[in-house]
Structures are given as C-alpha cells and as structure tokens.
Amino acid sequence: MYRPTRAPSASRSLNPYIVCFVTVAVVVILAVTTALLVYFLAFGQKHYFYRSSIQILNVQYSDELSSSVTQKYRNLSGNIESMITRTFKESSLRKQFIRAHVVKLRQSGNDVIADIVMKFKFTRNNNGPSVKSRIESVLRQMLINSGNLAMNPSTELTPISVVDTEYILTQECGVRPDLITLSAERIIGGTKAKEGDWPWQVSLQWSGVHHCGGVLISKKWILTAAHCFRSHSDTRQWTVTFGISTTFPKERRGVRTILIHNNYRPETHENDIALLQLDKEVTFTRNIHTVCLPEASQNIPPGSTAYVTGWGSQKYTGSTVSDLQQARVNIISNNVCNAPSSYNGAILPGMLCAGLSQGGADACQGDSGGPLVQEDERQLWFLVGIVSWGYQCGLPDKPGVYTLVTAYHDWIKQHTEI
Numbered sequence: 001m002y003r004p005t006r007a008p009s010a011s012r013s014l015n016p017y018i019v020c021f022v023t024v025a026v027v028v029i030l031a032v033t034t035a036l037l038v039y040f041l042a043f044g045q046k047h048y049f050y051r052s053s054i055q056i057l058n059v060q061y062s063d064e065l066s067s068s069v070t071q072k073y074r075n076l077s078g079n080i081e082s083m084i085t086r087t088f089k090e091s092s093l094r095k096q097f098i099r100a101h102v103v104k105l106r107q108s109g110n111d112v113i114a115d116i117v118m119k120f121k122f123t124r125n126n127n128g129p130s131v132k133s134r135i136e137s138v139l140r141q142m143l144i145n146s147g148n149l150a151m152n153p154s155t156e157l158t159p160i161s162v163v164d165t166e167y168i169l170t171q172e173c174g175v176r177p178d179l180i181t182l183s184a185e186r187i188i189g190g191t192k193a194k195e196g197d198w199p200w201q202v203s204l205q206w207s208g209v210h211h212c213g214g215v216l217i218s219k220k221w222i223l224t225a226a227h228c229f230r231s232h233s234d235t236r237q238w239t240v241t242f243g244i245s246t247t248f249p250k251e252r253r254g255v256r257t258i259l260i261h262n263n264y265r266p267e268t269h270e271n272d273i274a275l276l277q278l279d280k281e282v283t284f285t286r287n288i289h290t291v292c293l294p295e296a297s298q299n300i301p302p303g304s305t306a307y308v309t310g311w312g313s314q315k316y317t318g319s320t321v322s323d324l325q326q327a328r329v330n331i332i333s334n335n336v337c338n339a340p341s342s343y344n345g346a347i348l349p350g351m352l353c354a355g356l357s358q359g360g361a362d363a364c365q366g367d368s369g370g371p372l373v374q375e376d377e378r379q380l381w382f383l384v385g386i387v388s389w390g391y392q393c394g395l396p397d398k399p400g401v402y403t404l405v406t407a408y409h410d411w412i413k414q415h416t417e418i
Contacts, residue, residue, distance in 0.1 A: 045121045047098070049165045049182070050135060051158045054080065054114045054142075057150035061107040068104075068172060069292050069382070077102035078378055079149060080114050083142060091138045096120045099182040101378075103168055117165055119182035132157055170284045174292035174373075174380035175199075193324040195244050198309045200291035200383075201324060201371060203241045203249070204276070206232050210246045210320055213310045213370025214276065215383055216290050219283075221416045222276040224369030225386055225403065226264040229274060233258065240278060242288045244324040246311055250287055254279035259415055261408075270348055272388040272403045274369075275415055291373060292382045293418065296409035300384050302333035306354050306374045308387065308400065312367030316392040320366035327361040329354040329372075331384075332399050342397045350407040352385045355399025363400040364393035372402050 056076070064072040081100050088097035098119040106113050122131060139153040160168075169180050177183075177196050202214040202222055212228035222240060232238070235255045243250030257277035264271045282288055309326045313319055337353035338345050347353060354372055355362050363370065372385030385402025392398065405412075412418065 045123055048120050048122055049160045049162065050118045051160050052116055052139065052156065054116060055108060055152040056112040056114060057152055059112050060110050061112050065105045065112060069295060071295065073105060074376060074378060076105065083149060087142050088138055093134060093138055096122055101182060103172060117168060166286055170286060170289045173290045174382060175289065176381060179379050180286060191325055191327065193244050193309060193326045196287040198324065199287050199289045201309050203246045203311060204228060204369060205239045205241060207237050210311050210366065212368045213387060214240065215371040217293055218290060218416060218418050219281040220278045223386065224274050224276060225388055226260045226272045226274040227266060228369050229258055229260060230266060240276065245322055247322045251282060253282065261411065269389045271350065273386060273408050291371060292380055293412065294382045294384060294406050296406050298406055300331055302331050304331045304374065306331055306372050306384060308363050308370065308372045310363060310367030310370040310387065312364040316364065329356060329361050337399065347401065350404050352402045352404040353399045354385060354402060357396065359394045359396040362394040363387045
C-alpha cells in the first residue's frame, strides 16, 4: 500500500512581536558574548613564569649544596624563597606575585648562585617590557632588605613558557602537581589519587598481574621490598608500570636486575629492602618522576603526618584495586609500637611504624614495597618508609610497619650511585 505525501497545510505567518523579540534577544546575546570576549582578551588574567639567578655573597659553596636533599641545601633554598616572597609581598606587585622556587644551587667561585623560577599573574594587555622592569626593580630591593643573606640579583630576567617551567621542575625530586604549577595552595585529599599526584609510585607486575608497589628513585632504579621476590625471582616475568592505573598504565618497563639486601631475614622482616634496575630509562614527565631520598640523619618525628599509597586491598584478604589509593597516617614511635598491646618488641631499629591509633588508615595486601612519604617545608616529598609488614590491616594498635629508608641510605647509594 502506498503512503502518499501529506497535502501542504495552509500557510501560517509568524507573529511580528515574536520575531522582534527573538531578533532583539539574539542581538543582545551576541553583544554580551562579544563584550566578554573583548574584556577577557584585554583584561583577563593569565599566569606568567620567569627565570632568574641570584648570587649569594656571604655563603661559601660546599658539596652539601650540590644535592637538594641535604639539610643545608633545604635551609638555604627556603631562606631565599622566603626572602623573595617577603620582598614581593611588600612591593607594588604584591597582588601579582604568586610564588618563587629555587630549582638549583650552583658554584660561582666561592659564592653560591641560586637559579629560581617565579610565577605571576597579570592582565593579558599588561605583561610587556615595563612589567619585566618592575619585577627586576623589586628583585634589586633585596640588596637593601636581604637580612642575613647578602644577595646580588641578576639583571637578567627571562620569561619562560609553561612547558619549560614544567620540564625544569620535574627534573627535581619530590615534586607534586601543586609545585609543578607553582600553585599557592597545597592540594591533598580523598582516598583516590589523581594522575600525577604521586608520580614516583610504580606497580610491580608478575606475569602481567599487580603483585607489589615500588618507588622510582632515578631514571633507572626502583626501590621496593625484598619479600616481594621470595618466590618470584625471574626478571623476565617482571614488568614495571607507571601511572595511577594498573589496567591502563602510562608507561611499561622490563626489569634487568633484582638486588635483594644480603641480610634480609624473612622470619623477622629485617632488611626488607630491594632494588630493581629497569631495562630502559624512563623520561621524566609531569606524571612520572622521582621522590627525594632522605639523608641518613633526617629526622622523622613521632606524630608527624605521612602518606602511604598503593593498589592494595581495601580490607584484609580483599582484592587489589586497579586505581591508585592514598591514605593519611601518623608516624608512631618504635617505643609505642613495641608495647605489649601492639607488636611486643618485634619492631627493630631499621623499621618504622605509621598508622592511626584507632585504626582505619593503613597499607594492606598488595601495597608491599610501596612508598610512605612526607612533605618538607618547601613542598618537596621525601621517602621515609617502604611498606613491609603488619598484623592484618587497619586494626587499632596494629599500625603498618615500614622499612626505615634513612637506615639504608648508604646501601642504596652503594648500589645505585644516586
């Protein structure tokens, strides 16, 4: 049966008032959109990054200043950053200045040169040579107000791109996203990590299945727990993945060498530490770079905050997860952890306890070998522990037990030359 087309209906004209209203509305919307676009392009604020150098005249260079993890380097860099911040906050650029960060300390004769990056926000039509001159002028004011540091700011101030800033900062250990962007805020929260939050965390996979965590400490070395390899020692079966997902990783690498501490004792968990050498170096990016290793003398005070991360199960005997999780815990003294109600003397000098007295936040099965990290005053993150053992997961008075990284400073350096 055919379906004939419908006969055309009688013509219906539009109401002229409706046509007028629609026309006016369209014109108004276009006008507002154009005005907002013009305002944004002319007056909207944008972030700008600059690089400069400052000569420190009354500090003699020493080998301690060649490494960003030494206390002397951290103190001097922190003082320089505080001085720059205070100077700008007291200047006419107080509303434009966001943050300064020392990226390197280097030698100039007997003096020290500090290479710094700074972040500002300016309106888009107000970031020309005059602004550059204003920044240089404020930096020169530090000659007058430098306090205990005798400074000689460089006259060379160089604008750098966001990409270049990111590259410079990701070459530094212990950097998280808020520092890469030189944000003024510290962003940590929730239980599920976002991409790049913990860029040193890796998954160690046996035959393609997540088995343990690990920590990136250089372009070719991973630090982890020795017990991960008690029955899995064939390097050909191991792969290392990078990124927050074990299912869809950012990068994969094979394993060339497994180095287990010679004095590892499974029955007491002593010296539960191992190193993996990758078969190919990784390229540092925003989402993949190293944590800082502490000095042997670095202080880890009881009660201080730390974070543990991994893909371990959410409860004892549970299954591992595919997306990286994070938990905030507190450092617990070995004396408290060795109490009869806790681990009754099983915590040895090369171990560290962390958790909550009421339980709840803890590492669990599948987190072994992963990092326990703390943030310093310059917002750099240091590895203080490696997930080792514990009684079940998250129970009161049964915190997680970690390999104390400071106790193995020399062992790590001996095998990696980091």
